[in-house]
Amino acid sequence: MNKRFFNALLLGAVVLSTGTFVSCDNDDVDDLKSRVSVIEVAIDDIKTQLSKALMTGASITKVDESNGTYTLTLSDGQKIVIKPGGGNISIVVTDTEAIITIEGEEYILPLGSLVNSLIYSPETIDGIVEIGNTATTVNFLARPALKSLDGAEFTIAESHVLTRAADGEQFKVSGDVTLEGDFIKVPIKALGEAEAGKTYAVSLQLNLKGTIIGSNYFTVKVSDDFSSIAEDLGGVTIKADYNPQDLADGFKEMTINGLDLLKDLNFKDLFSELPERAEFAIAAASKQPGGKAQEKFEMLKSSLKADGTWKFSERPGTSFNENADRSGFLINVLADDIVKAKIYVVVTDPLAVVADDVFKGSLKGLGEPHVEYGEMPAEGTNEGAPVVFAPGVNSLNLYDVIANGKLSLKHGEGGAKIVEALQGYIAEVDGDNLVYSDGSSLVVDDFGKQLQGNVVYYNRQTSIASSQRRSWTMSDDEKKAFAGAECNGEILNGFDGLNGSTMVANGLKITNEGNFETTEAYGGWALRVGFGVRFEYAYGSRDISDGCLCFLWINRRDCAEGVVDNPTKIEE
Structure with missing residues (x-):
């Protein structure tokens, strides 16, 4: 439903009509011209600010009104202030956009998050990012531009060799992301599943206070002398309370009561043995059991942090046990980016067996x-x-x-x-x-x-x-x-x-x-x-x-x- 925030601010407008004019002295005329000039300057300034917002891709995140003065807060942190005293101005806000009309001219700005797009900014002529055994910093531009990285989390959204299917586990964001001017500098590292000499298409993902933005794809060339170990299984022991099982091909299984998984939980507490610098990650979507574990991959990914802390980011609506061939969802335990354990987490739904x-x-x-x-x-x-x-x-x-x-x-x-x-x-x-x-x-x-x-x-x-x-x-x-x-x-x-x-x-x-x-x-x-x-x-x-x-x-x-x-x- 449209919601009109303000309409027809005609304060200070001047109306002239044909007919008999009343004489006035030059001081009055000069004062009138001065006031009209001030109004026109204010209107022109508002138009300039709106045009700039459109050009930079800014969106409106907040509209405030106080004593007839309206303040529009933009996603890039800028504010447009409209005070009483001039112009035929109106704003109509829908579920998706704000339509600002000034003297018959429309400016349409989207409503929404602080960032609408994340764009890879190449630094070489061919635009290819070369990665060896250490992390390489890659530049991105956010639109609208970010003034701070507070609350921003960066991960690899997806990556794949240009000649085969995607699995997204060849790279990771490794180290601190920095903001230098408008450029977001993201250190990206090749993981064990990346292959020396191969070229990949990679997309970055930004989670900014709950809003998910994916970058455009950029090309990454893994150096010919790249070497890394994808897996070195061992050094991980699941506590007996969680019914550990050894499965084929080095996989393991653990069972967690669904009530426990809804409480404050750290996965580190579920193990009696872990390697030094152990980290946790949800395995790639393509490696999850078919069905809900794949469908709910983004939710799972955002629920488990690298330090083992766990909290469902939203109501899952499933116990992930619908797949008759393989129950649960798959997590990896890593140390220094090497997979040390591949574990299916089976959730016991306390109500599943209730008639x-x-x-x-x-x-x-x-x-x-x-x-x-x-x-x-x-x-x-x-x-x-x-x-x-x-x-x-x-x-x-x-x-x-x-x-x-x-x-x-x-x-x-x-x-x-x-x-x-x-x-x-x-x-x-x-x-x-x-x-x-x-x-x-x-x-x-x-x-x-x-x-x-x-x-x-x-x-x-x-x-x-x-x-x-x-x-x-x-x-x-x-x-x-x-x-x-x-x-x-x-x-x-x-x-x-x-x-x-x-x-x-x-x-x-x-x-x-x-x-x-x-x-x-x-x-x-x-x-x-x-x-x-x-x-x-x-x-x-x-x-x-x-x-x-x-x-x-x-x-x-x-x-x-x-x-x-x-x-x-x-x-x-």
Whole structure:
């Protein structure tokens, strides 16, 4: 959604029109000319600064306003200040860019990180970097230019011989990266897997405070007299607590409890023997087991530091055990850039063997019950009064509606049981609570929190229906003619099980936290909200609901005056 930060700062503008002029003395005229000149100079200065920002590739990282003065902070550290007093100036900020319009001329600057590109700067005529047995410094230009390397981490993104597939383990960043003027000087060293006399294409990767930027490829020639040992396995012993196994071809295996891997951890503590100057690294993506270990390679790479410190950089969503041929992910133990051990790390997911029934608990077997939102039936009756969702913005807490019985009608056996089942819900594993119902929400208990768990609500099969329109002062035939369909609360043709884009287009949303929300795009139609609930944790997710927790009808038997069953359907 566009967000207008400021618009039409016309302060100090001068308007002249034809007609009778009032005489003024020369001092007034000179003063007016002076003020107009100052305004024009200020506008020209802003234009110059914006033009320079465009030329250097700067982006806007922050917009501040104070007493009518706007300050735009650029990614290169420069600031553009716009004070009250001149020009027709406006800014519109979208999700990706800022559009600054000055006197009809647009300047479009991207929003985003401190760096948008990282460019290799050759120092020789042929542009080839020659590397021998020691590190060679390579120059790069960041755009926008960096003023500091604070928070910057440099690694080799990828490298490959120009005549064969990539594996990215022939080179490393070795030593301190320095900033000299605009040039970033990166020492790059050939590793044991680089071959003497070979020419490689190499790309550098910069991680700047969470933003990943890859450089363009540059050519590296390994000298003919280069010599290095890629592997010299030995001197590494895994502690017995981690079930060490020796595998074929010099590989090893260790097993770590998934709970331990979510705590503060240093891999050095998992070994009883390590070589001097031992370092750790995630093996190249091409050497990881097929499947999630390769797909999640960047996440793994950023989670393990060379000194052995470990912390998942994001929720993995997998235990890396889906590959039937080889579980886990592969790490290397190195000393002086020589591989001393190749170890598959197998993660034990504490919930992998827990039966589905444990998670579904009292909610199992209800058969996706149908219920209707509204006032509870009076004693001795079967149906209460509906509550109308008006067109436009609405919000409903799904747990509260179901668990606290805010239902005008409950269909079938499952509908009768859903309130009690949700109120009494609990998922327990070996005496430890994962999730339970506390009367106001589904709560993640201590064991679930250790697994970084969350209860997540999601759309399963929300549909748009025609409405009964009992509130309308029309005959049944008139209602039917107006709606162009039967007014019986049935699903409209083509609107059964809306996809994501159609949900958004019609102003419908189920939040992860469990709210059903509508926006201005919602026209007050009858709805059948089919939603599910699951427990998401570090290594995956497990269903809490048995299919849909329920189908919640809204506006099925009543609706706002004038509602027309004519929503906009968008095909994906």
